[in-house]
Amino acid sequence: MKKLAILGAMTVAGLSAGVASAATLDDVKARGKLNCGVTTGLVGFAAPNANGEWEGFDVGVCRAVAAAVLGDPTAVEFVPTTGKTRFTALASGEIDMLARNTTWTFSRDVDLGFEFVGINYYDGQGFMVPKELGVSSAKELDGATVCIQTGTTTELNLADFFRANNISYEPVPIETNAEAQPLYLEGACDVYTTDASGLAATRAAFENPSEHVVLPEIISKEPLGPLVRHGDNQWGDIVRWTLNALIAAEELGVTSANVAEMSASAGSNPEINRLLGTEGTLGEMLGLEADWAKKAIMAGGNYGELFEKNIGENTPIGLARGLNAQWTEGGLLYSPPFR
């Protein structure tokens, strides 16, 4: 199935390269809504709440782009996609952008014809095992049965890791994270592997989280980020710089609480002025209004606020900032300057 989806995506990406390269910005403005591809449900990243409103970290990126382009963070049509349908949905023009914790890889960027506009979460693949198994390192997992989501990069990483260490494993293919939890708890597999953020979220939902350990090895780099189609660079720039605006806003201390005040008139920090449109013409260069970044930040707050609200340490998922801290605090988040 995974091969089918990728093959389909490749064949068809070629076919439709000409079709879909029309100006996405104009389409979005004419439609009055941003079609944003998200996951069908992943704790903390994207899931509808009891009232049917989408919430989560990836959803926040969609809302920020909608606010920057259309001025309204609710003008988003969330198109749920699975690991198999996400790339075709983007290539066929059904969605304008995909924010579905998708790993930035060479082949997806180059071969499938997509453009990753940045990284909104630095993740890595880890392993979770029951404590009673007495395993302290992933290298002791010889012969283990491993629950793994199909159609994802984790599948390939797992094969690489076990081959490199010359140990064997038996994969138990599963479709979604929700499916993996009961399988793992009932002992259908000894090990559950997925991105470390997913492991943390899964473990937090267990009845007895302390009976399970996440092994220290992180076997892959999983830079997750939003992506758009090849061939419309203006639209790619808009999504890229909206994400950068959220990251830069945190670095510069612009939050959803003080952005209205800061953007009322030009302040003392010229970069903040340029970002918020009180100085310079950055918005015009993007083809947007001068206060685009202000609207994006007001949609859900800056990067740090989005993180804390959806997946941070005060949420049930409880992820530490780690690699996702600003570069000034030892993390990898580093927005190019707004100038």
Added chain:
Amino acid sequence: MSDTHAQTVAFVRDTMLPEQPPPASEAGVIKWMRENLFKGWFNSILTIVALYFIFKIVTGAYPWFANGIWTTSSLAECREMLDGMTGACFSVLTERWNQLLFGFTYPPEAYWRPTLAFVLLIVAIAPVLYPKAPRQLLVFTGIYPFVAYWLIWGGTLLAPLMILAGLIAGYFAFKQFERQSFAMGMLAGLVAAIVVIWAGGIIPASLPDALALQAVQSRDLGGFMLNMILGTVCVSLSLPLGILLALGRQSSMPIIKWICVIFIEFIRGVPLITLLFVANVVLAYFFPPGSNIDLVLRVIIMITMFSAAYIAEVIRGGLAALPRGQYEAADSLGLDYAQATRLIIMPQALKISIPGIVNVAVGLFKDTTLVSVISMFDLVGMIRGPILASTEWNGVYWELWGFAVFLFFIVCFSISKYSQWLERQLATDHR
């Protein structure tokens, strides 16, 4: 004569003895148990083992149900209230009840519309399913699809009305030309329907707000409602299509025959999930980017084609089972092909095919859950995606899946019970 006995026998009873109750071991519960549960040592052992397992299951599951919690707003609260006891967290069902039934994007103030459509569905299928229901209701059955479309999708009532008007015009044209020949009638009917629908399309376009309900996008449909819509629509569409395909496959006209054979064999040779992927991802490339054909419509077309191919084969079995004499009898009465098929062949062939058709229908209804794989939020999609991925309900499994099993069981079991009843009703041969 009468005194012979008087001399040989001391006493002759001249009244009947009152009836005695049968011995306790030959009557009532004890007899039933002896005959059904403890007949021979092997059956006795089996009974005792079975009783043991039933006892274990009931005592094991009882506290889970009895301690069930219905009022919390998250799994963590459930666990807190249970405090280590065994117990179900049914709160997920009460909190997400509407999402399970209608999906999470259907406008809440419009929930009455699909509910009403469901109630009307029962009224509309009654005359089709039960011969004793008043015949006048058939008119309502004819109108129902248009009413249901209007209720569920909203928009102006004029659009479905125009299509209805087109179909009525087509029917009258068919009646007009049917005397000449069946094919002539079909052609005239088709032309009339298309002309009226095309011409009438101008009216709803110019009056989009006349008699309009709040419009609902197809992608906003979800939950069990979506399963019901797909199931009912696809079964009712695939039955006539299947009949046509089965007749086409038996046809002596080579082109029609081969089209039907290739269609049936191709569709049966491809898994449904593949067809759904085609509907979801591949078809989008064949249409120009703006003209997005509704996803639900695409899925309905695919599922209908799939089940029509299976139903066609079931009906072909029914046709093959009819004795050759029936065809010849119809011919000798001077009936043409359309009349013979309608009046003689099909009623008998369909009766033979009922179990097979019901089998396909039940299977199809359950197969509608496959749409969750192409990111549509039917009941299974809702559970797998949004509900299990919410921070509150991450980790609730038995309650949700049990609920899904319960809903599907009710529907499938009723279909199966109905078909058994129908077979008994139609059993005119005395075997």
